[in-house]
Amino acid sequence: MEHTVWSLFPPLLTVALAIVTRRVLLALGAGILSAALLLSGGDVGATLQRVLETFSAVFWTPGEDSAGELNVWSLSVLGFLLLLGILTAxxxxxxxxxxxxxWALRRVRSRRAAGALAAVLGVAIFIDDYFNALVVGQVARPVTDRHQISRAKLAYLIDSTAAPVCVVSPISSWGAYIIALIGGVLTAEGLAGSGQGALGTFLQTIPQNFYVWAALGLVAVTVWTGRDFGAMQRYEAEARGELPAGSVTSGAAPGELSAALPVSGSGRTGDLLWPIGVLTLATVGAMFWSGAAAYRAETGQAATLLQMLEYTDVAGSLLWGGVLGVLTALLRWLGHWRRGALAAGSLAQGMLEGLRAMFPAVVVLVLAWMTTDLIGQLGTGDYLAGLVQASLPAAILPALLFSLAAAMAFATGTSWGTFGLLLPITGGLLGTAAPELLITGLAAVLAGSVMGDHCSPISDTTILSSAGAGCHHSDHVVSQLPYALVGGAITLLAYLVAGLSGQFWLGLLTVVLGLAAYSWWVGRAGQPLRG
Structure with missing residues (x-):
């Protein structure tokens, strides 16, 4: 069943169940079991064994010649999530x-301004998408809640700014990874000495990454007009009190704290800003420090800024930032306890409540990683990549590569994995057949990967955006999907225009015209701004 059309069944089943039933755990569980069943040839015992091995691999990496070792990366990410729950509490x-x-209510006086705050923060924090998704939610949530913006809308604003900005920023963990991949493509195609280099090639892909500009444009239109369509209209109506509470949302969301948690009456804005500030500075500092140390250990030389980001330990940096952020929050709690504003028992209560609130997000993320692992074993990405035929007209290849990358990221839940598989294929396909379209093709792969990631319920970025916003994951998936599809349709048309004309600026013009058409349509059919 590996590397065949059957490899598409588990991700499609997962997506269909997540959208239809809105029960994410059921959908992920079905995807895991179906993938394991296909890999085991229908043997029930072997299926259960493979499921157990995949679950174990999340926490423990087996070794060929030894007992293996802890999976430090995944444990660090899960640890950061739990620490973030404690910090929030x-x-x-x-x-x-x-x-x-x-404080924000006195200064951010409209729903438009509250949405703009979340969007601007999403663009400004471009170092890493995980970090962006979780931190922006913590800062913006009190403001958007006060202005009756739904958690689904906040999750959309976070998700649709995090990855799109990271994928075009050379000073980010994404940029460093992509530049390294492009360097390999240029070497393989004999272009390493052409003068433009990997960084120069990456910079040329930025204006041609049409989905980034479509996604950010949709965010801008949505924030400015306050008009929504699809499922988002219902979530916004519930947030404004026009529908009964719980009539649309799917229940308790990750990161949602109990109403019984005591609150100090002498709280200050510094009680939020200091922990978040320390978390931010510590994480960013650890990313550069770990990257510099890893590069020096491998080469014996000092690292440049880009090399630091290429070699950085994102998960470990998040963990260190989380630890220092929580310690700062504990110091703030100590001051309130000394003043008698909080009881001693609130220390344990806060820790337990923070862990409880974030536990659902941890469970969903673990199951999503298991699904991604099993889908990788089925060779879903390889099967999709094999659908590209060199005999197709070169002019439609950018649009085809965009569609293929979107399908692959959607099915596998990983944009980085799609980058790693499709960028080399694109180099081989266009480097000889149509070198004038090489930059456009590389940009199309990057764009499609982000678009598919936005649509996929098993994407870790999508899951973490839900957690950061305190939004139930299924609510985020069904409300963001229409926006991602609109952005994808605009982008597909833009790559067709760019490929057929050979002029990328005509593709950009197509994006602008598509956004103008969307703005006109949603202005007539969407939900008006209120408040």
């Missing part, structure tokens, strides 16, 4: 979230 305990909300 203590920011609430100390009254920092309430004080920041009251």
């Amino acid at each position: 203590f920011v609430t305990l100390t009254g920092g979230a309430r004080a920041f909300g009251e």
Whole structure:
């Protein structure tokens, strides 16, 4: 069943169940079992064994000549999630979230401004998408809640700014990874000495990454007009109180704290800003430090800024940032306890509540990783990549590569894996047959990977955007999907125009015209701005 059309069944089943039933755990469980069943040839015992091995691999990496070792990367990410839950609880305990909300309410006086705050923060924090998704949610959530913006809308604003900005920023973990891959493509195609280099090639892909500009444009239109369509209309209506609470949302969301948690009456904005600030500075500092140390250990030389990001340990940096952020929050709690504003028992209560609130996100992320692992074993990505035929007209290859990358990222839940598989294929396909379209083709792969990632319920970025916004994962998936599809349709048309004309600026013009048409349509059919 590997590397055949059957390899598409588990991801499609997962996606269909997630959208139809809106029960994410059921959907992921079905995807895991179906993939394991296909890999085991229908043997029930072997299926259960493979499921157990895949679950174990999340926490423990087996070795060929040894007992293996802890999977430090995944454990660090899960640890950061739990630490973020604890930090959120203590920011609430100390009254920092309430004080920041009251402060912002006096300055951010409209729903439009509240949405703009979330979008601007999403663009500004471009170092890493994980970090972006979780931190922006913590800062913006008190403001968007006060202005009755739904958690689904906040998750959309986070998700549709995090990856799109990271994929075009050379000073990010994404940029460093992509530049390294492009360097390999140029070497394989004999272009390494052409003068433009991997960084120069990456910079040329930025204006041709049409989905980035379509996605950011959709965010801008949505924030400015306050008009929505599809499922998002219902979530926004519930947030404004026009529908009964719980009539649309799917229940308790990851990161949602209990109403019984005590709150200090002497909270200040610093009770939120100091922990978040330390978390941010510590994480970014650890990313550069770990990258420099890893590069020096491998080469014996000092690293440049891009080399630091290429070699950085993102997961470990997040963990260190989370530890220092929580310690800062605990110090703020200590001050409130000394003043008698909080009881000693609130320390344990806050920790337990933070862990409880974030546990659902941890479970979903673990199951998504298992699904991604099994789909990788089935060779779903390889099967999709094999659908590209060199005999097709070169002019339609950018649009085809965009569609293929989107399908692959959607099915596998990983944009990085799609980059790693399709960028070399694109280099081999266009480097000889149509070198004038090489940059456009590389950009199309990057664009499609992000678009498919936005649509996929098993994408870790999508899951973490839900967690950061405190939104139930299925609510985020069904409400963001229409926006991602609109952006994808505009982008597909743009790559067709760019490929047929040979002028990438005509593709950019197509994006602008597509956004103008969308703005006109949603202005007539969408939901108006209120408040």
